[in-house]
Amino acid sequence: MNVESITSGAQLAGMTVPKLLNARRLERPDMVAFQQKRRGEWAAVTWAEYAQKVVNLADALQRAGLQRGDRVAIMGDASQEWLIADMATICAGGVMVGVYFTSSPEEVAYYLSDSGASFIFVGSENQLRIVLSSGQSKNVRKIIVLDPEWKPASESEAVISLGRFCAGPNVVVDDFLSAQIAQADAKDLTSIGYTSGTTGNPKGAMLTHLSILAGAHVVTTFGPGMRSDPHRVVVHLPMSHTVARAQATTLPLVSGIVPYFGESTADFAQTIKEVKPTFFMAPPRFYQRFAAQILSKVHSGTEKQQGDYQLAMEIARKALDDRKAGRGDPFISALFSTCRDRIFLPLLAEVGFDELKVPFTASAAMPSELMTLWQLWGLQLKECYGQTEMVGANLVQMADWPEAGTVGLPVIDKAWETAVLEDNEMIVRGPGLFVGYWNKPEETKFALRDGWLYTGDIVEIGPTGLFKLVDRKKEIINTSNGKSVSPTQIENEIRHSPYISEAAVIGEGKKYLTALIEVDATATMNWVKTRDPQVRQYSDLANSEVVVRLIEGEVAKANSRLARAEQVKAFRILPEELSPENGVMTPTRKKRRKQLMERYQPLIDTLYDESEDHLIKAEMKM
CATH class of the missing domain: 3.40.50.980 (Rossmann fold)
Structure with a gap:
C-alpha cells in the first residue's frame, strides 16, 4: 500500500x-x-x-x-x-x-x-x-x-x-x-x-x-512534498490538542512527516532551535512570542546592524508589495533575496526557523500586522481553519504571500464541502467529521444536521472568494445602544500591537465597550526598563504610569482602524498573565470568557459608571 x-x-x-x-x-x-x-x-x-x-x-x-x-x-x-x-x-x-x-x-x-x-x-x-x-x-x-x-x-x-x-x-x-x-x-x-x-x-x-x-x-x-518528504516537526503542544496529536500520531501514517519530541514541552523553544523544523503549525501566540524575541535581538544590535535591518525592511516591503500586486521587478527581487540571506535568515535562526518551509497558524485569528512581519522576513506564513469536530481543516491559505486577515479558500480535496448560510454561519461536510458528542445527543443534533457540521462561526467572503473569520456566533456582543459587534475582530486589532499579547473586550448590555489587556511580558519589559526602574516583574506593569500611557497609545491606534461602535472607551492592564493555571485560558490559549469575566469582575466594575443603574435599582426597591 x-x-x-x-x-x-x-x-x-x-x-x-x-x-x-x-x-x-x-x-x-x-x-x-x-x-x-x-x-x-x-x-x-x-x-x-x-x-x-x-x-x-x-x-x-x-x-x-x-x-x-x-x-x-x-x-x-x-x-x-x-x-x-x-x-x-x-x-x-x-x-x-x-x-x-x-x-x-x-x-x-x-x-x-x-x-x-x-x-x-x-x-x-x-x-x-x-x-x-x-x-x-x-x-x-x-x-x-x-x-x-x-x-x-x-x-x-x-x-x-x-x-x-x-x-x-x-x-x-x-x-x-x-x-x-x-x-x-x-x-x-x-x-x-x-x-x-x-x-x-x-x-x-x-x-x-x-x-x-x-x-x-x-x-x-x-505544502510541497508533504506526502513524501521527511519533514521535521516539533511536537510542542499538549498531545490532547487536535493539531499536536495529528502531527505525532496520524500525519506520519499518511505523509513523510517525522515528529521530534523534546525533553519537555516547557523547553520547546530550545527544541525548535535544535531541530530546525521544516513544517510548523502553532497558534498565533507562539509566532508573536518568537517575533518579539527576534525584535529584541534587532533592537539590541549595534547602530550599523539596526541601520542594515531598517534598509532590508524597506526593500522587503517593496518586494512584498510587488509580489502581492502581481508585479515583478527583477532588481528588487534580487535585492530581497540578498536581504533574506544576509539579514533575515540569521534572525530566523535565532528561533530555529531558518529551514522552515511550511509554516502555518491555526486555533485563533492571526493579527494581520504580525503575519505581514513574518512575510517581510521571508517566511510564507499562512493560516488555516479547523475545529476539533473536523480534525483537519476545511479552509486554508494556499497562495504565495497570502492576504493577511483571511483564512483562505476551501481545501482542494473535493471530498470536503463548505457552505455559508444566510446568517453567515459556515457549515462543513466531509469524510473527516466527528460522528457526534459523547453522551450528548441533543448537542449532537444541533451540531450535525443532514451530514453537515454547523460550526457556529460567522464568516465573510471577500470579492476574491477568500474567507474571513468574523466571530463565534455565541460571542457577538449586543450593547445597550442596540449595536451588535464582534469582540474577536476588535481584539485582533488591539493585538496588532507588539506590546499586547491578549485582549478581552467587554460590553454585553453596556453603553460602551471596554477591554482587559494582557501586555506582552518580553516586549514591554524591554521597553520599560530604561523608562521606569520601579518595574521589576510582570505585576508591576499594571501600576506603571509610563506603561499605561504606552498601552493607551496602542489602543488609540486600534480604535483609529475601527468603526465608532467598535471602539474601546477604556481599558485596564491585567495584574497577571493569563494561563490555564488560573482557569481563564484553555491549554491552547483560547479565552474562557465566562471564567475570565468572573475572575476579573472587580477590575471590570471600575471600567463602567454604574450610577444610572444604581439609581434605577434603588428606585425599584422603594
Missing part, C-alpha cells in the same frame, strides 16, 4: 490505523518514525521498532481486560510514550481520551467520569497525584505511569509503571496486527477529543478511524 498515492480523503474510507501502521512498518522498517530527546541526546526510533512497542503495549492492555470500545485516558506531556499509548489503545480496539496535563483534579474528574475511562496513562508523579485526588481513580482498573524513570514508593496493583505493565517477551507483530486489522472497521471509534470548553464544560467529539485519517490527509495538501 503506497500512502503517497492517496489524493483524496474519500480514498481512506476502508483504512484503519492498524492497517496503515502495518503498511508503514512493512514498507519502511528501517526508516525513522520519530525522534525523542532524553538526557541531552536524540534517539531515533524506526517504524519496525515503533510497531513493536505499540503491539507490546496493545497486547498488555488486552491482557489486562481492555475490550473493544473501552475508553483509555492519557494525561501527560508530549513524548514518545504518549504517542505509543495512543497508538496502542487504538490498535487494541480501545478509544483514546486525551486529558491535558495542566488539568486540575476537578477537570480530570470530569473527563474520567464523562468518558467512563477504564484505564488511564499519566506522564509523571505529579499527574498521578492529580488523578488520585480527582476522586475518580477508584473507577479505573489501572493507572499506568509513562515516565520511564518513575520509581514507585511502593508496589501496587492499581498503579504500575509502563515497563512493568508491558513486561514479557516481544509479541509477534505480524500475528497481532493481522488479527486487529481483521476486526477493525473505518467507522469504529478511535478517540474522544474534548473541545476547548471556552463556553462551558468541554464536549467529547467522537472520532472514527476515517475521521482522524481523512483529517490528517487534508494537511498533506498544505
Whole structure:
C-alpha cells in the first residue's frame, strides 16, 4: 500500500490505523518514525521498532481486560510514550481520551467520569497525584505511569509503571496486527477529543478511524512534498490538542512527516532551535512570542546592524508589495533575496526557523500586522481553519504571500464541502467529521444536521472568494445602544500591537465597550526598563504610569482602524498573565470568557459608571 498515492480523503474510507501502521512498518522498517530527546541526546526510533512497542503495549492492555470500545485516558506531556499509548489503545480496539496535563483534579474528574475511562496513562508523579485526588481513580482498573524513570514508593496493583505493565517477551507483530486489522472497521471509534470548553464544560467529539485519517490527509495538501518528504516537526503542544496529536500520531501514517519530541514541552523553544523544523503549525501566540524575541535581538544590535535591518525592511516591503500586486521587478527581487540571506535568515535562526518551509497558524485569528512581519522576513506564513469536530481543516491559505486577515479558500480535496448560510454561519461536510458528542445527543443534533457540521462561526467572503473569520456566533456582543459587534475582530486589532499579547473586550448590555489587556511580558519589559526602574516583574506593569500611557497609545491606534461602535472607551492592564493555571485560558490559549469575566469582575466594575443603574435599582426597591 503506497500512502503517497492517496489524493483524496474519500480514498481512506476502508483504512484503519492498524492497517496503515502495518503498511508503514512493512514498507519502511528501517526508516525513522520519530525522534525523542532524553538526557541531552536524540534517539531515533524506526517504524519496525515503533510497531513493536505499540503491539507490546496493545497486547498488555488486552491482557489486562481492555475490550473493544473501552475508553483509555492519557494525561501527560508530549513524548514518545504518549504517542505509543495512543497508538496502542487504538490498535487494541480501545478509544483514546486525551486529558491535558495542566488539568486540575476537578477537570480530570470530569473527563474520567464523562468518558467512563477504564484505564488511564499519566506522564509523571505529579499527574498521578492529580488523578488520585480527582476522586475518580477508584473507577479505573489501572493507572499506568509513562515516565520511564518513575520509581514507585511502593508496589501496587492499581498503579504500575509502563515497563512493568508491558513486561514479557516481544509479541509477534505480524500475528497481532493481522488479527486487529481483521476486526477493525473505518467507522469504529478511535478517540474522544474534548473541545476547548471556552463556553462551558468541554464536549467529547467522537472520532472514527476515517475521521482522524481523512483529517490528517487534508494537511498533506498544505505544502510541497508533504506526502513524501521527511519533514521535521516539533511536537510542542499538549498531545490532547487536535493539531499536536495529528502531527505525532496520524500525519506520519499518511505523509513523510517525522515528529521530534523534546525533553519537555516547557523547553520547546530550545527544541525548535535544535531541530530546525521544516513544517510548523502553532497558534498565533507562539509566532508573536518568537517575533518579539527576534525584535529584541534587532533592537539590541549595534547602530550599523539596526541601520542594515531598517534598509532590508524597506526593500522587503517593496518586494512584498510587488509580489502581492502581481508585479515583478527583477532588481528588487534580487535585492530581497540578498536581504533574506544576509539579514533575515540569521534572525530566523535565532528561533530555529531558518529551514522552515511550511509554516502555518491555526486555533485563533492571526493579527494581520504580525503575519505581514513574518512575510517581510521571508517566511510564507499562512493560516488555516479547523475545529476539533473536523480534525483537519476545511479552509486554508494556499497562495504565495497570502492576504493577511483571511483564512483562505476551501481545501482542494473535493471530498470536503463548505457552505455559508444566510446568517453567515459556515457549515462543513466531509469524510473527516466527528460522528457526534459523547453522551450528548441533543448537542449532537444541533451540531450535525443532514451530514453537515454547523460550526457556529460567522464568516465573510471577500470579492476574491477568500474567507474571513468574523466571530463565534455565541460571542457577538449586543450593547445597550442596540449595536451588535464582534469582540474577536476588535481584539485582533488591539493585538496588532507588539506590546499586547491578549485582549478581552467587554460590553454585553453596556453603553460602551471596554477591554482587559494582557501586555506582552518580553516586549514591554524591554521597553520599560530604561523608562521606569520601579518595574521589576510582570505585576508591576499594571501600576506603571509610563506603561499605561504606552498601552493607551496602542489602543488609540486600534480604535483609529475601527468603526465608532467598535471602539474601546477604556481599558485596564491585567495584574497577571493569563494561563490555564488560573482557569481563564484553555491549554491552547483560547479565552474562557465566562471564567475570565468572573475572575476579573472587580477590575471590570471600575471600567463602567454604574450610577444610572444604581439609581434605577434603588428606585425599584422603594
